[in-house]
Amino acid sequence: MKGYIAASSPPAKRRWKGHAVAVLALVFFSLLVPLAFLLGLHNRFPSGYLSDERSSSESVFENYARVDAGLEQSQSEVGESRVHDLIDRFKPAIPKDVPENFTKKPLIESSYAGMQSTSHPKDALPYSKPKNITHGGPPKEQVVAPKVPSSLNARNDGGDQKEIRSKSAAGDEMERPCQLEFGSYCIWSMEHKETMKDSIVKRLKDQLFVARAYYPSIAKLQGQEKLSRELKQNIQEHERMLSEAILDADLPSFVGKKIQKMDHTIAIAKSCAVDCNNVDKKLRQILDLTEDEAHFHMKQSSFLYHLGVQTMPRSLHCLSMRLTVEYFKTSLQDIEQLHAQKLNNPSFRHYVLFSRNVLAASVTINSAVMNAEKSGQMIFHLVTDGQNFYAMKHWFARNSYKEATVRVLNFDNLKLINVYNLGPRQLSPSEEFRVSIRDIAQSSPMQMRTEYISVFGHSHFLVPEIFKSLKKVIVLDDDVVVQQDLSSLWNLDLEGKVNGAVQFCGIRLGQLKTYMRGYNYNGNSCAWMSGLNIIDLERWRDRNITGNYLGLLQKFQNGSEASWRASALPISLLAFQELIYALDDTWVQSRLGHDYGVSADAIKNAAALHYNGNMKPWLELGIPKYKSYWKKFLTKEERFMDECNVNP
Structure with missing residues (x-):
């Protein structure tokens, strides 16, 4: 009997020690989480403005997904092995078309007790932080990634939240959020954006501007005679419509089809392998002509103003x-x-x-x-x-x-x-x-x-x-x-x-x-x-x-x-x-x-x-x-x- 008791005692004692170590580890880690927040380590959480150029020496909030009683790996070794996985999981989906300098702006940290909230700049991307991190337990790996914004979310001016939307005309490129370096003017310009008058006429002029720039290069390409004729025909039709119309109300009813046809032709022209120098030269020529015309109209306006002042009505x-x-x-x-x-x-x-x-x-x-x-x-x-x-x-x-x-x-x-x-x-x-x-x-x-x-x-x-x-x-x-x-x-x-x-x-x-x-x-x-x-x-x-x-x-x-x-x-x-x-x-x-x-x-x-x-x-x-x-x-x-x- 004594031999039995003596033989069975060591395993029971080892099991008791294993549970004690696990409990102590859980208590230690449950205390470590709030301590990390109090020490400001939560600043290392990735958020709306992430940089891929983070220093390897920066300390991050470690991810303790498992606690094993028999694991004798040290706390520092666990942090070193999990840091990159945590960053990848917490990184939000940043649109690819956002400029590089847009992602490097620092956040404005609040001084709230416990440092539990981060106040974003006025025109920062919205980002939802993990909500399921609890004291004493492993944090869940759910991260709410922000959607690519099609418009800039509102600021809180006097308690009223406005939604700032940018309404672009047909054919415009995808909208981009305001960049911080433009300051409040970017937001102000979107808040006070006025509806463009005679936007269809201006759209026709813009298409004509681009088509004229591509036509000389397309006309020189071998095997693109059909595209060249189509582009020339569209240019002539646009010129004919603009010669008879100053306002949108003056345009014919089929103008929408002409715009779509020109868009399609310009898209094909852009896909062709043309010499960029020729297109650039043509655009510069058109720009110079436009500037000369604007200068002429300014001088004419000034002359007519003085004529109206000095001439008896x-x-x-x-x-x-x-x-x-x-x-x-x-x-x-x-x-x-x-x-x-x-x-x-x-x-x-x-x-x-x-x-x-x-x-x-x-x-x-x-x-x-x-x-x-x-x-x-x-x-x-x-x-x-x-x-x-x-x-x-x-x-x-x-x-x-x-x-x-x-x-x-x-x-x-x-x-x-x-x-x-x-x-x-x-x-x-x-x-x-x-x-x-x-x-x-x-x-x-x-x-x-x-x-x-x-x-x-x-x-x-x-x-x-x-x-x-x-x-x-x-x-x-x-x-x-x-x-x-x-x-x-x-x-x-x-x-x-x-x-x-x-x-x-x-x-x-x-x-x-x-x-x-x-x-x-x-x-x-x-x-x-x-x-x-x-x-x-x-x-x-x-x-x-x-x-x-x-x-x-x-x-x-x-x-x-x-x-x-x-x-x-x-x-x-x-x-x-x-x-x-x-x-x-x-x-x-x-x-x-x-x-x-x-x-x-x-x-x-x-x-x-x-x-x-x-x-x-x-x-x-x-x-x-x-x-x-x-x-x-x-x-x-x-x-x-x-x-x-x-x-x-």
Whole structure:
């Protein structure tokens, strides 16, 4: 009996030790799993951005699929043998067409306790991590691999998840997700993608572009005569359709079949062994032609824009012609003869305008009269050219402006050329100059700023000679709308200066040195603006401003029309140097002819509005939100305006 017990004891003892080792191993490994997560080893799990260039020295989360009590292999040896199997099983299915650098972007790790979640970048591929890893047991080998996304999954903006989809036209290549290096613009462009207008026409043009590139190479191949004829026929059919259609609605009903036929032909052409250099050369030629055509259209658009700005609209031309004809058909009472004693009386308040636009001049005069406290004291001297003289005369004879007097003068009949041989040979209202300067306030050294400066034209320098008996006048431009009473300007002390004007310190004379041709001037002085100016004619005559103007004119113009007009800017700035009295900025709010950002409060508080710039309120190009201030003073129920369809 003793021998039996002694003989059977060792196996029972060995079995007990084997189970104890297995239990201890399970406990050890169950503690090792959460410890690995706490130490950050879970970072080695593969995820949406995997790299095939991982270092062999990187430690990974080991896979303990079996625990054998009789296995005496060490923990490190098990990890070394299982690491590559684990990576292969956990690696998601990355699309083959994803660029290499797309797969190398790092994940943004969250700082959540336990490190149990990984926050992906905004445009990262979605990836589901294994959910069946439990403490104390082997992890199951189920991995949910992401599907190849056909569109970019949404971001969470303010709690609302949007699905961003890219809708491509027929025949486009497979969609690709946004790449991280493009940043938020890629996502923004997909969120704000607009439906392409006339997409079928654009599709036809694209097919024609590719077909023309392949045709020369296909035509040279031996045995491809049929394909060459088919490609040429498709090109001709596309050209015929595009010559008759600009919009999708203009295309024939069979256009879909033509597109499919061209797609099929292009696919066959691409499969042929052609010389890539020939195709590349042809594509470059077509690209050059397209760029030249785009450049031509840009120049044409710019020319037509300036032509539209500088040319009188057809409706205003009609109005001027109808008024001229009506002047000779009817005989209206001449207001100037009734008020002849006022016209040269310096005790009245005299306003001077130089204009060729009857509608613009009438709005300026009407706005000044409607906002004046004593309109009976106002005398308006409207100087125009011979072409518009009779239209102006008839208009202001037909329409009254309270108690104000409007006198129309023909500049061609003033005969000032005999007195000033170098004086202007034609009417020259205020001149506007578009000046582009480098803005030192901007961080970019190439940032340019464009401003519009309005200065006196050549005709303004003859005002003291035209109105010899007057002592002080207010000069208005015809693109000005008056909103307040201007009577306080007449009592303003100019402190010995000649010209009271609003200064524009956005441009200083030092920035215009290329226009000054080396003349002495203070570079820190601000430019000044015409539009609303109070002129002391007595001091003008004492200072001989007109004589100085004629001397400068000799040096700045070379006899051509362009140089004569361009010389107005430096001459005006130099002739009135140190003779400008700076008016308060609230007198005039400018920039309404080119700046969309003028605030409503600034417009409301200004005594006068100046529409300097290309977009005048009487043009279709005018800025719509500023037009109402100008239209308010249009003459209502005028027969000739209705007949000529004048509706600014």
